[in-house]
Amino acid sequence: MTTTQYRVIGSRPVRHDGADKVTGKAIYTADTKLPGMLAGFVLRSPHAHARVVSIDTSQAEAMPGVHAVITGADFPNVEDKVADLGEGSVNLSYLSSNCMAQQKVLYRGHAVAAVAATDVHIAEEAAKKIQVEYEVLESVTWVLDAMKEDAPLLHDDLVTDSMGAKAEQPSNVPVHLHFEKGDAAAAFEEADLIVEREFRTATVHQGYIEPHAVVADYNEDGRLRIWTATQGSFTCRQQTAEVLQIPLGNVLVTPCEIGGGFGGKITVYLEPTAALLSKKSGRPVRIAMTRADVFEASGPTPGSFMRVKLGAKSDGTITAGEAWLAYDAGAYPGGMIGPGCMCVFSCYDIEHAVVDGYDVCLNKPKTSAYRAPGATQVAFATEQLVDELAQKLGMCELEIREKNAVKEGSRRVDGPVYPPIGLLECLDALKQSDHWNTPLSGPNRGRGIAAGFWFGCGLKSSAACTVNSDGTINLLEGSTDIGGSRTSIAMQLAEVLGLEAEDINPQVGDTDTAGYTDVTGGSRVTFATGMAAYEAGRDLQQQMRTLAADLWDCSADDISVGEDGSFSAGGKTVGFKELAVELFAAGEHLVGRATVSPECPTNGFGAQIADVEVDPETGKVTVLRYTTIQDAGKAIHPSYVEGQLQGGTVQGIGWALNEEYFYQDDDTMANASFLDYRMPTMLDVPMIDTIIVETGNPDHPYGVRGVGETPIVPPPAALANAIYNATDTRMTELPMSPPKLWKAMQANQTSE
Amino acid sequence: MSASKKVHVTTTINKEEIDFLCEPRHSLLEVLRDNLGLTGSKEGCNNGNCGACTVILNGRPVDSCLVLGVEVEGAEIETVEGIACSSKLHPVQECFLEGAALQCGICTPGFLVAAKALLDKDPNASEETIRFDLSGNLCRCAGYDKIVRAVQAAGQQMNAEA
Ligand code: FES
Numbered sequence A: 001m002t003t004t005q006y007r008v009i010g011s012r013p014v015r016h017d018g019a020d021k022v023t024g025k026a027i028y029t030a031d032t033k034l035p036g037m038l039a040g041f042v043l044r045s046p047h048a049h050a051r052v053v054s055i056d057t058s059q060a061e062a063m064p065g066v067h068a069v070i071t072g073a074d075f076p077n078v079e080d081k082v083a084d085l086g087e088g089s090v091n092l093s094y095l096s097s098n099c100m101a102q103q104k105v106l107y108r109g110h111a112v113a114a115v116a117a118t119d120v121h122i123a124e125e126a127a128k129k130i131q132v133e134y135e136v137l138e139s140v141t142w143v144l145d146a147m148k149e150d151a152p153l154l155h156d157d158l159v160t161d162s163m164g165a166k167a168e169q170p171s172n173v174p175v176h177l178h179f180e181k182g183d184a185a186a187a188f189e190e191a192d193l194i195v196e197r198e199f200r201t202a203t204v205h206q207g208y209i210e211p212h213a214v215v216a217d218y219n220e221d222g223r224l225r226i227w228t229a230t231q232g233s234f235t236c237r238q239q240t241a242e243v244l245q246i247p248l249g250n251v252l253v254t255p256c257e258i259g260g261g262f263g264g265k266i267t268v269y270l271e272p273t274a275a276l277l278s279k280k281s282g283r284p285v286r287i288a289m290t291r292a293d294v295f296e297a298s299g300p301t302p303g304s305f306m307r308v309k310l311g312a313k314s315d316g317t318i319t320a321g322e323a324w325l326a327y328d329a330g331a332y333p334g335g336m337i338g339p340g341c342m343c344v345f346s347c348y349d350i351e352h353a354v355v356d357g358y359d360v361c362l363n364k365p366k367t368s369a370y371r372a373p374g375a376t377q378v379a380f381a382t383e384q385l386v387d388e389l390a391q392k393l394g395m396c397e398l399e400i401r402e403k404n405a406v407k408e409g410s411r412r413v414d415g416p417v418y419p420p421i422g423l424l425e426c427l428d429a430l431k432q433s434d435h436w437n438t439p440l441s442g443p444n445r446g447r448g449i450a451a452g453f454w455f456g457c458g459l460k461s462s463a464a465c466t467v468n469s470d471g472t473i474n475l476l477e478g479s480t481d482i483g484g485s486r487t488s489i490a491m492q493l494a495e496v497l498g499l500e501a502e503d504i505n506p507q508v509g510d511t512d513t514a515g516y517t518d519v520t521g522g523s524r525v526t527f528a529t530g531m532a533a534y535e536a537g538r539d540l541q542q543q544m545r546t547l548a549a550d551l552w553d554c555s556a557d558d559i560s561v562g563e564d565g566s567f568s569a570g571g572k573t574v575g576f577k578e579l580a581v582e583l584f585a586a587g588e589h590l591v592g593r594a595t596v597s598p599e600c601p602t603n604g605f606g607a608q609i610a611d612v613e614v615d616p617e618t619g620k621v622t623v624l625r626y627t628t629i630q631d632a633g634k635a636i637h638p639s640y641v642e643g644q645l646q647g648g649t650v651q652g653i654g655w656a657l658n659e660e661y662f663y664q665d666d667d668t669m670a671n672a673s674f675l676d677y678r679m680p681t682m683l684d685v686p687m688i689d690t691i692i693v694e695t696g697n698p699d700h701p702y703g704v705r706g707v708g709e710t711p712i713v714p715p716p717a718a719l720a721n722a723i724y725n726a727t728d729t730r731m732t733e734l735p736m737s738p739p740k741l742w743k744a745m746q747a748n749q750t751s752e
Numbered sequence B: 001m002s003a004s005k006k007v008h009v010t011t012t013i014n015k016e017e018i019d020f021l022c023e024p025r026h027s028l029l030e031v032l033r034d035n036l037g038l039t040g041s042k043e044g045c046n047n048g049n050c051g052a053c054t055v056i057l058n059g060r061p062v063d064s065c066l067v068l069g070v071e072v073e074g075a076e077i078e079t080v081e082g083i084a085c086s087s088k089l090h091p092v093q094e095c096f097l098e099g100a101a102l103q104c105g106i107c108t109p110g111f112l113v114a115a116k117a118l119l120d121k122d123p124n125a126s127e128e129t130i131r132f133d134l135s136g137n138l139c140r141c142a143g144y145d146k147i148v149r150a151v152q153a154a155g156q157q158m159n160a161e162a
């Protein structure tokens, strides 16, 4: 545990962008208005799978008020090229045809044409006059059906890459992954107890409240300016430039305030389209998705089929694991199967394991990252089987987890050996918690626990800090601030310099002003951009020592910098501000800067406790009490760490109990609205208690680990375990909505 | 241009009398955001399911995406831009900041307006009442815990100031 006393870190200042956000002044993309701006509307496919035979835009073009109409024909041809988007990579020809369909539409909602007009209603009316002739094709939306040999093919040229070996026949399976450790088959032979089940999870959406939006202004000189809701302005710039085949340097992306992302606002959907409409019309163009578009045409996260098996010795040691996983990729390859494979056994030290994973194309929108992408599904499977082992062995579910938990030195099935990590500490915090020690009683009630893991990545971040004449600092960084990161980054700079959080004025720059910074994703911003700010502060101190040496007539080496940021030499000590003011007055205008690229994952572990009551008449689950425990390494701003824990947990509760894409017989989505895709409201959840564990990450100056993603991983499993303890019914399918749970309880009763 | 004829509407927004012209099909939300530049009210769904567009209309919180611009002739409207008193934040705004009740902030204007409407009536609203009354406002980031607490704290502050 970290014991260092900090002045700023661990305190709870009001966030720097707070006043803007509570007064309605903060500018989100849809709030941006440029002179002469037109409104865009995208025409989308009503079919799940069809060939586009012809498109006639003449009537739309003739409408008064319409300034431009584009189709797939207006997009340049892009070769097969792979671009890294931070939380996954993407093939650019797929990316381009996902923005605007070429010959085929692959899901309902797939864009086929777009209109720019003086008003969005005119644009919509015009779009409806575009005549598209479709030849409807057979479609498929269930992952196991899409894997069948006679399944309708989405891409004629797609062959399976099985750990480097290419298949000969095309299929809907772009990738087969295989990981192995030890000898799983032999270990199962020797196991005293084996549990095995099949699990299914539905497609779910990130559900950010702000629909995707963009403003594009294509200048006559070839300069393209974009204001957008993106988690990563630099990847947005790269994707847009590559899809449009224009020089990267011609594109300026300004990230506006963003209304949620959770992984879903990394891929471009609208930017190239808005740019082409702007180019054609000679006017700036704004496009915003409707809520139905967001559900049908952005990137939800994979539905899945999983078969998982665990073997254990009678003393509770888990000795063998096997997993066979098939995840939706959606219409184009590149789903979340990789992290699914790596996370399925990531919490347990299992000596012998084998994992096979399949990425499967089908007629749903291309999937995207969603908070710990791919990990929640597998935790739903593994964490239930661990409970089942415990129950059959007569052990406590906490004890079996403590016995098998990964720790420093444990090797994951995909290879990496863990550095110091905090799962055991989280389980210990669970054991000590008031929640765990308060018995739950009453009929139809049950308690469940589950553990969770997410890597947390490093990637690249930059920061620059400019000293003002009064010794305060302007901090320029490039991480879109989705949940208070300006402040958590500024606090780290304040700590190193000996300033207050309020002395730092953090600003999120655009792609012309900020240094290269990867996406706000992978739980990385407070960790990596915070580290960049820390290093920029160190750089500044270095420069100040050199300059102070001149003033003080000593050598820079004689000047030391204290924990409180003060500079001392020869018995004389001055604070940062004092020296900064003096140097500024002497004509020194200082900028500290740094770029970091930490390679180690930050390894965020957590554990959760759920208490539920199940209505035996309806199958409705009420969450009575919930506690989320997580190793944050070191919580920079504890309120916002708690907020991540609470927010992720409630998303996980929604995923567990209610959320799903309902597909109709024609493979189109039946519930593309907030009313029918029912996310948790205030009334559906209790307070979410949090316990922050701080084990300190040795790879960060203040010990930070990423915290954003792990909290969504345990809820479906913890709730399933609680439901089992309440009803004796094992739920192997998500969501555990009233009709499904009720049916399962009925089946369970008849089989008894 | 579209054939639909614009209608002249006079209304009061944040205590100021305002005139605007709008087409009969334009929602109050569109009028606020596009005609009047009051972009604090947000659009999350445009069909009454998220509450991001909440404004107070004649004392009652409504989803402005479900109200037509032409319907507000003679009405009194309060939006997020009008909650603060000159340079002093309203207690509900202060408590949201102090309590870290916002993350991305897109839902925040709607919550603030809905919370103010509730607390104006009942500053002592219980947790249950708050959860019931504000259940039409969706937040996907915060898990609601800190929002509920901020609304409770604001009620207490309003009582103390009254
Ligand atoms: S935008 Fe009005 S309720 Fe969602």
Ligand code: FES
Residues within 6 Å of the ligand: A209, A259, A260, B101, B102, B103, B104, B105, B106, B107, B108, B138, B139, B140, B141, B142
């Ligand atoms: S803070 Fe993001 S939706 Fe509420």
